[in-house]
Amino acid sequence: MAQSSNGNGPWLAFLVGGLIVAVAIIAYFFYAGRQAAPDLARSVDVHVSLPKAPPMPEGPKLPDVPIPVPK
Template sequence: MADTETRATPWLAFLVGGLLVAVVVIGLVMYSGGGVSAPEAKSVDINLNMPKAPALPDAPKLPDVVPAPK
């Protein structure tokens, strides 16, 4: 009887198929005009009337120079 054992590698077929799909997609994008066009510029004007923040209280005064311990 003939030996029916094959040494086919399914992962290689999957890899070649993936590369083929990638080449076809890149070809279609290039054929259709080169991909995504730049968005048009928009002008945005924002005017906000925010209330002023409350004034902070005065910080405590630091003591005068304290003599060094003897």
């Protein structure tokens, strides 16, 4: 009788097992790092001083629109 196994089963199981272990390690580091920090008094004072931009030059003046005369 001929065997119908193609031999890919152990490698596929090893790959899936490795992926599961990798996801478990990432999840552990992701959730283990979220510890409650003590309430510390924090004071942040940010002052940003920017220089004033130079004034824009005057643009060309548009001509007055003629008012239509009723006929």
